[in-house]
Amino acid sequence: MAREEKRKDVVIVGLGWTGAMLGIELADEGLEVLALERGPDRDTVPDFQYPDVADELKYGVRYGFMQKPKNSTVTMRHNTGETALPYRHLGSFLPGDGVGGAGVHWNGHNWRAMAEEFRLRSYVEEEFGADIIPDDMTIQDWGVTYDELEPHFDRFEYMAGISGQAGNINGEIIPGGNPFEAPRSRDYPMPPLAQTLDGRMFRDAADAMGLHPFPRPAANASEAYVNEYGMQLGPCNYCGFCERFGCLNYSKSSPQTCILDALKRRTNFSYRTHCEVLKVEKAADGKTATGVTYWDEKAGEEVFQPADLVILAAYQLHNVHLMLLSELGEPYNPQTGEGVTGKNYAYQMNGGTALFFEDVDFNPFVGAGSNGYCIDDYAINQIDFAAEGFIGGSYISAGQFNGQPIRSMRLPGDVPKWGAGWKEGIKKWYGHSMSIGSHGSNMAYRDCYLDLDPTYKDQHGRPLMRMTFDWKDNDIRMTQFMRRKIEPIAQSMNPTSWASGYKDAGAKYDLRPYQTTHNVGGTIMGDDPKTSVLNRYLQCWDVHNVFAMGAGAFPQNIQYNPTGVVGALAYWAAEAIRKDYLPNPRPLV
Amino acid sequence: MSTRDFRTTRRQFLTGGAAGAALSTVARPLAAQEPPVPLEQYRAEYFNAAEWAFIMAATARLIPADGDGPGALETRVPVFIDREMAGEFGQAATWYMEGPYQPDAAPLFGYQSPLTPAEVYRGGISAFNDWCERHHDAAFADLDADAQDEALSALDSGEVPLEPELRDFFDLLLQNTKEGYFADPKHGGNHEMASWVYIGFPGARASFLEWTDPSKDNVPYPLGPVSIAGERA
Numbered sequence: 109m110a111r112e113e114k115r116k117d118v119v120i121v122g123l124g125w126t127g128a129m130l131g132i133e134l135a136d137e138g139l140e141v142l143a144l145e146r147g148p149d150r151d152t153v154p155d156f157q158y159p160d161v162a163d164e165l166k167y168g169v170r171y172g173f174m175q176k177p178k179n180s181t182v183t184m185r186h187n188t189g190e191t192a193l194p195y196r197h198l199g200s201f202l203p204g205d206g207v208g209g210a211g212v213h214w215n216g217h218n219w220r221a222m223a224e225e226f227r228l229r230s231y232v233e234e235e236f237g238a239d240i241i242p243d244d245m246t247i248q249d250w251g252v253t254y255d256e257l258e259p260h261f262d263r264f265e266y267m268a269g270i271s272g273q274a275g276n277i278n279g280e281i282i283p284g285g286n287p288f289e290a291p292r293s294r295d296y297p298m299p300p301l302a303q304t305l306d307g308r309m310f311r312d313a314a315d316a317m318g319l320h321p322f323p324r325p326a327a328n329a330s331e332a333y334v335n336e337y338g339m340q341l342g343p344c345n346y347c348g349f350c351e352r353f354g355c356l357n358y359s360k361s362s363p364q365t366c367i368l369d370a371l372k373r374r375t376n377f378s379y380r381t382h383c384e385v386l387k388v389e390k391a392a393d394g395k396t397a398t399g400v401t402y403w404d405e406k407a408g409e410e411v412f413q414p415a416d417l418v419i420l421a422a423y424q425l426h427n428v429h430l431m432l433l434s435e436l437g438e439p440y441n442p443q444t445g446e447g448v449t450g451k452n453y454a455y456q457m458n459g460g461t462a463l464f465f466e467d468v469d470f471n472p473f474v475g476a477g478s479n480g481y482c483i484d485d486y487a488i489n490q491i492d493f494a495a496e497g498f499i500g501g502s503y504i505s506a507g508q509f510n511g512q513p514i515r516s517m518r519l520p521g522d523v524p525k526w527g528a529g530w531k532e533g534i535k536k537w538y539g540h541s542m543s544i545g546s547h548g549s550n551m552a553y554r555d556c557y558l559d560l561d562p563t564y565k566d567q568h569g570r571p572l573m574r575m576t577f578d579w580k581d582n583d584i585r586m587t588q589f590m591r592r593k594i595e596p597i598a599q600s601m602n603p604t605s606w607a608s609g610y611k612d613a614g615a616k617y618d619l620r621p622y623q624t625t626h627n628v629g630g631t632i633m634g635d636d637p638k639t640s641v642l643n644r645y646l647q648c649w650d651v652h653n654v655f656a657m658g659a660g661a662f663p664q665n666i667q668y669n670p671t672g673v674v675g676a677l678a679y680w681a682a683e684a685i686r687k688d689y690l691p692n693p694r695p696l697v
Numbered sequence: 698m699s700t701r702d703f704r705t706t707r708r709q710f711l712t713g714g715a716a717g718a719a720l721s722t723v724a725r726p727l728a729a730q731e732p733p734v735p736l737e738q739y740r741a742e743y744f745n746a747a748e749w750a751f752i753m754a755a756t757a758r759l760i761p762a763d764g765d766g767p768g769a770l771e772t773r774v775p776v777f778i779d780r781e782m783a784g785e786f787g788q789a790a791t792w793y794m795e796g797p798y799q800p801d802a803a804p805l806f807g808y809q810s811p812l813t814p815a816e817v818y819r820g821g822i823s824a825f826n827d828w829c830e831r832h833h834d835a836a837f838a839d840l841d842a843d844a845q846d847e848a849l850s851a852l853d854s855g856e857v858p859l860e861p862e863l864r865d866f867f868d869l870l871l872q873n874t875k876e877g878y879f880a881d882p883k884h885g886g887n888h889e890m891a892s893w894v895y896i897g898f899p900g901a902r903a904s905f906l907e908w909t910d911p912s913k914d915n916v917p918y919p920l921g922p923v924s925i926a927g928e929r930a
Binding site: 475 | 758759760761763764765766768785786789790791792793794795797799802804805806807808809846849853871874875876879880881883884892893895896897898899900901902903904905906908909910911913914915916917918923925927
């Protein structure tokens with residue numbers, strides 16, 4: 109029999125970016141808010157402080173701030189005919205762990221998606237015709253438009269403190285910014301970061317080819333900043349320990365630097381760590397949730413936490429898992445295409461070209477997480493899908509993030525893997541290379557989805573979630589298109605040598621190398637309960653007092669890093685809850 | 698291309714400038730550190746004598762002492778690997794290690810062995826030494842350097858037959874060897890930050906804003922590395 113805790117108005121599952129945002133927004137409505145976090149507590153001091161955090165092995169290689177597969181993982185297979193096997197140690201993607209979640213260890217690339225991406229199916233049908241969409245491609249509109257989200261993108265950027273250069277303010281194209289971006293209502297809160305040599309070389313090469321380079325929008329402060337909650341950021345010092353590390357300098361936007369200290373001062377907010385939510389409990393009629401059951405690790409017992417409103421704010425994979433375990437939404441069935449929970453899992457199609465320069469010294473350890481220049485000349489709204497034979501797009505960028513030698517030892521192909529030749533090669537080439545990357549969209553497909561694994565169990569005896577996913581021809585054609593655009597830029601820079609790495613026809617998904625922690629879909633939003641889990645306000649269609657945040661809402665993956673969109677959607681949902689739901693709790697659509 | 702020489706720049710650093718004086722109060726020169734137990738006298742925590750002999754011999758070929766720059770033995774890579782195997786990593790303490798296992802699954806599925814990394818080393822060293830006995834009439838550690846390189850190449854390319862649950866042995870060995878070479882000295886390897894000095898990585902300095910200025914383009918960073926414990930080299 110589970111212990112029962114005192115009722116709260118709101119229980120939030122997970123205390124990362126969206127948990128902290130919803131926490132402070134709902135606490136400011138005067139509600140009693142409790143966040144349950146299954147990992148440890150973390151704060152700048154002591155967890156990210158200098159010099160202990162500058163430890164590549166502990167954090168960069170052994171994943172000190174990441175989810176431990178022993179505690180939580182998934183199984184993976186490439187298609188419905190295969191037997192899925194567990195993701196036993198981390199590789200392809202790195203979910204965060206503990207207070208702050210993945211908001212602790214990201215690099216801080218903060219983007220808005222394109223207006224076209226929020227209504228992708230309609231855009232493709234209107235511009236190119238429905239017949240260019242392959243039969244097995246299950247892309248959808250989001251049910252919310254860019255114009256509706258614009259104020260929330262703006263608020264997130266001003267809350268998180270983003271450094272950048274606007275390219276389009278209310279329709280006016282601003283030189284030096286991204287001319288292809290959707291209109292924004294005002295400039296970024298901070299000017300762009302200073303840029304390292306590799307980025308400036310890429311900028312100049314792109315410029316010379318008539319392309320439109322702009323500084324990467326960065327969740328790394330370029331100057332001193334105070335946000336709406338009174339939280340303070342200091343300018344980034346280019347420490348070179350950003351991605352996979354917590355920020356030692358109060359410069360990277362994170363729940364810790366932007367929200368948590370302010371939130372902790374609200375006396376009607378509390379949080380409990382080492383408390384893993386096992387299930388969302390539903391009322392007898394199945395139409396509302398009554399609260400959550402969680403495992404209290406310190407007490408070693410199950411606890412029922414009653415609450416009037418349940419906010420799922422865990423990482424995308426964990427939100428989907430919880431919804432499947434709690435029977436929220438009909439599980440998706442790839443044979444019939446019916447059901448919704450777990451539908452349209454998607455990832456990110458990336459590739460890149462490495463450039464080696466014998467005579468250039470890049471000082472590679474000088475880096476900010478979001479340092480660099482980008483071009484959007486081959487973005488989703490710039491490509492003729494009918495002519496090119498694929499649906500999708502990519503931003504292309506160059507920027508130096510770190511020179512930590514275990515992970516960032518880029519070597520030309522003629523350097524051996526070990527022995528005297530390797531040792532000679534690392535001396536010759538460390539600090540003498542850069543790369544140009546393509547960060548591309550990934551469409552949704554009928555047989556790429558998430559469900560419960562029939563065999564493998566987690567430490568609580570619950571089925572692990574099973575990922576069925578592989579690369580598809582459409583997205584491989586997209587990345588090959590990007591290769592054909594990037595290689596001429598690289599060659600124009602006259603490197604000593606260069607080498608490309610893009611997925612070729614027939615490429616299969618490989619769980620081993622790190623690719624990206626941009627897992628999306630599975631709790632997708634939309635305007636029809638038959639084809640989406642959440643309505644346009646991130647409210648569960650079936651159980652109206654459950655709202656799910658995060659990139660699970662993406663019906664397919666955008667061509668950008670997801671956090672900016674996740675942040676905008678969270679403020680959008682928070683506003684709907686505050687202004688519309690709380691006065692009259694009901695399905696909002 | 699430029700070449701860095703931190704031995705020269707360290708002298709400049711120590712003799713000039715207020716910044717140097719300020720830092721010297723927190724960073725201790727290496728000479729002030731207690732010297733560690735010589736590698737030959739190190740008592741392995743995890744490996745037995747035959748395994749330790751293999752680790753010493755194999756890492757010395759993966760990153761040899763010859764040529765410029767330190768080798769694996771000078772940087773105490775074997776100590777790093779031993780400590781890793783005795784610790785969380787070697788014991789797969791944070792990995793999902795529940796069955797059923799399918800160690801012969803396609804490599805795309807990642808690690809699927811029921812064995813921990815420490816057990817893969819144990820089984821892998823034993824199987825590889827047996828193979829060396831059959832093909833070269835001696836255990837790996839007793840071969841000459843050329844025969845060792847030949848045997849390691851065979852292991853690397855998959856010519857040495859290993860049970861599927863041991864198939865990650867060489868990749869683990871090579872990865873851990875490079876980790877021990879480049880990781881902060883607090884983990885047991887990279888003795889005296891010698892690999893960082895060699896390639897020009899400044900370690901845990903972690904503050905470089907002024908080095909984004911275009912006036913610093915192509916200017917090699919002048920200071921040698923510091924470690925997390927505050928040593929400088």
